[in-house]
Amino acid sequence: MKRRTLGIVVVVVLLVVAAIGGGLWAFGRLSFLDSYGSQYDYSVRISADEQISNVTILVPLPVANNSSPIGDTVESREYLVPETWTYDVVETQYGPMLRVRADEIPAEPTYHRAVVENDRLVRWEQIPEREYSRNDSDTLRVEHDAVDLNADATVNRSIDTRSPEGAEPLFHPRANSQRVPCEWPREDDETRCYSYDTMLFLQYDGPETTNVSVNVELYGTNSWWVGGWNYNEYSDRIHAYDIPADRQGWVVVDGELQTGAGNYPRNPPQ
Incomplete structure (x- = not known):
């Protein structure tokens, strides 16, 4: 009986391991297919x-x-x-x-100010250097x-x-x-x-x-x-x-x- 019981336990464990392994493979394959892009x-x-x-x-x-x-x-x-x-x-x-x-x-830097419409940035317009401030996030210096x-x-x-x-x-x-x-x-x-x-x-x-x-x-x-x-x-x-x-x-x-x-x-x- 003990030997038979042990055999049943081994079979059950193998089935559980196989089920888990199959589930992990299926999950990995699904993740692979869902995320695949070119x-x-x-x-x-x-x-x-x-x-x-x-x-x-x-x-x-x-x-x-x-x-x-x-x-x-x-x-x-x-x-x-x-x-x-x-x-x-x-x-x-x-x-x-x-x-x-x-x-x-x-070849020299240019300077730009953000143009915002309806709370959305739509473009950067060029401005003179004197209007640029490094402490103003709405202005930008561009090195060309x-x-x-x-x-x-x-x-x-x-x-x-x-x-x-x-x-x-x-x-x-x-x-x-x-x-x-x-x-x-x-x-x-x-x-x-x-x-x-x-x-x-x-x-x-x-x-x-x-x-x-x-x-x-x-x-x-x-x-x-x-x-x-x-x-x-x-x-x-x-x-x-x-x-x-x-x-x-x-x-x-x-x-x-x-x-x-x-x-x-x-x-x-x-």
């Missing part, structure tokens, strides 16, 4: 170390199938952008690009070491972050692509890194000693919550630092593609 994030940062005017700059957009849906969603943090800046998507000999134009890009433009777009499917070439938006044009050792953040079994050549267009008036820097980045990311936030992603980056004033027009610059960063769950949503 998104592209695109950003452009442009800076000059001296004031320039009559500015036109064209930078690559993420392109897939000869179009760039992300270009339609470009948004700017307008209180950081000089009032004379405009941007649009144009067709070039190298495909669709984002065109940024400005009467001038100031860089100006940012940003866009993001969500998709209702998993992004192919291991092999985005041919499947996901990437910067174009691309030439001389080759695999290189990864430097950021580290290389593991999934991560692959590549270098390539691409194009920017620069045109402006300014001192011959001016240097312009242009940084363009794209991230395609899948993320989810199971015991904490998890993710995998690919990133496409263009970093062109200190382009001298005598290199205007179309300029060849370096691009970097990293794929397979992060961790990969079993059976992700399709």
Whole structure:
């Protein structure tokens, strides 16, 4: 009897453990599916170390199938952008690009005051320096070491972050692509890194000693919550630092593609 009783207890314990384990798995799977999301994030940062005017700059957009849906969603943090800046998507000999134009890009700080309507911040208007106070939270000093433009777009499917070439938006044009050792953040079994050549267009008036820097980045990311936030992603980056004033027009610059960063769950949503 004792042996039989012990056997029954063992079976019951195993069933309870199995039920708890199954419940935890189901709960984790539900949390995984409910929180799973996929998104592209695109950003452009442009800076000059001296004031320039009559500015036109064209930078690559993420392109897939000869179009760039992300270009339609470009948004700017307008209180950081000089009032004379405009941007649009144009067709070039190298495909669709984002065109940024400005009467001038100031190198000196500018000052702004919050405009509030119906208890809501609607914009920041530029003011003279004398009206700015560091103790007044309704006024703002902006250092123009860089100006940012940003866009993001969500998709209702998993992004192919291991092999985005041919499947996901990437910067174009691309030439001389080759695999290189990864430097950021580290290389593991999934991560692959590549270098390539691409194009920017620069045109402006300014001192011959001016240097312009242009940084363009794209991230395609899948993320989810199971015991904490998890993710995998690919990133496409263009970093062109200190382009001298005598290199205007179309300029060849370096691009970097990293794929397979992060961790990969079993059976992700399709």
